[in-house]
Amino acid sequence: MAHISEFFGHLATDKSEAAIRAAEDKHCPYLGETCVKRLSDGTISGACALKPATSGPVICCPIRLYADDYRIIRDVADRAFGPGMAFVPGPRARLESKKLGRPVVGVFGKRWGGELRLPQRQGVGGYFVDWVLALVGPDAGLVEFVAIEVQTIDTTGNYRASRLGLLEPSRRIVNSTAGLNWENVNKRIIPQLIYKGQVLQREEGCKKGLFFVCPTPVYQKVMTRLGGQAGLTTVHLQPAAITFLGYDYAVDAAAVQPGASVPLALEVEHTTTVYKLQERFSNIELPEANVYRNAIKIALGEV
Incomplete structure (x- = not known):
């Protein structure tokens, strides 16, 4: 309910x-x-x-997480490339960088620079991420890039x-x-992160890995399934990194003025590796031995 x-x-x-x-x-x-x-x-x-x-x-x-003029995009760019970068639609990044004489962030995603054309995996877009941020310089062109996956909960x-x-x-x-549908955390979200993290780890230009943006309760469910954040070694940004960014309401509903939207706040941030994520996901915690036998004995009145 x-x-x-x-x-x-x-x-x-x-x-x-x-x-x-x-x-x-x-x-x-x-x-x-x-x-x-x-x-x-x-x-x-x-x-x-x-x-x-x-x-x-x-x-x-997921659109709810784009509040404050796509703040989550800027939060990722600040961590990956440094604060204060100019944002432009991806296809125009090279031209704008030359015009400004400094690097800019080209944004590829819906309602920005459009989604990148990527090869399909067995007939489906298994490689696709929601956003790609490309650091583009006036002379060097593409310097590096990061990918962003945005998920809420079905x-x-x-x-x-x-x-x-x-x-x-x-x-x-x-x-x-x-x-x-919290079961989607196990069936869909974590496997997707592992697969896409492994794909990006092989990309020469992806030096900071994958960023996963989600509501804080989703992050907490992911951590519960993986045995807790403590089991996911903290690392610096690197090609094999997966950085979790968890957002939730910044204030209590009672503090929001009528007609206003509730602001969001970045509540949790944790960077680990795709290898550690895969290891923890595969590490299934089994119950004590004989749980079926004991349940049967209780049902038979033997205990």
């Missing part, structure tokens, strides 16, 4: 004119245009985050009842059958 806690960029509890208008217009404040998140029937979703019954809100839309069930409640003039908060 969960309900939508953030809808078209505004808290579900926000009944301001701005919140109501955003829902009416289906407007995403982080893109500055119509929300692109869709339900299975094509209906515009508008759900930025869900609030499960037993935990705090969890961001479920949902199970559906939140249609919750969505319909928030579309009413009273903006009712209604529980729904929706839940969070």
Whole structure:
């Protein structure tokens, strides 16, 4: 059981004119245009985050992480190339660098410089990452680059009842059958990070590795599955590095003014290697011996 806690960029509890208008217009404040998140029937979703019954809100839309004018992109660039770099759409980076007489960061990704054309893996885009940041100089051209993967969490069930409640003039908060698909951490997210990290480690120009941006609760689930952050050796940025950046709400909902969006803050940062990630993922923790036998004996009344 969960309900939508953030809808078209505004808290579900926000009944301001701005919140109501955003829902009416289906407007995403982080893109500055119509929300692109869709339900299975094509209906515009508008759900930025869900609030499960037993935990705090969890961001479920990747676009929500692009708040503050794609701040996460700048956070990565600051760590990889140094602060204060100019950002330009990727295809224009060489020209802009020559014009300015200094290096710039060329951004390749949706609504920026477009996605890079990469070879497909067995008919699918298994190599693709969400963003590539290329450091481009006026004379040297491409100096180096880093890749960014952005993930939130998929949902199970559906939140249609919750969505319909928030579309009413009273903006009712209604529980729904929706839940969070944490099993995707094991089945999809970690294997993808390992595979893409290994691909990038072989790239001559990728000197700082892969950056993984996610909500803090997703980061915590990943760390739980891997046996805790302490088991993932901390390293400096390097070709085989994977850097986790976990973001969550910077302030409590009660501190947010009506009509305003909740700001995000970088809460956790940890750099390890793809090899350590793979080692920990493969290190399955087994239960004590005879758990089946003991369960049967209890069921038979022998214990």
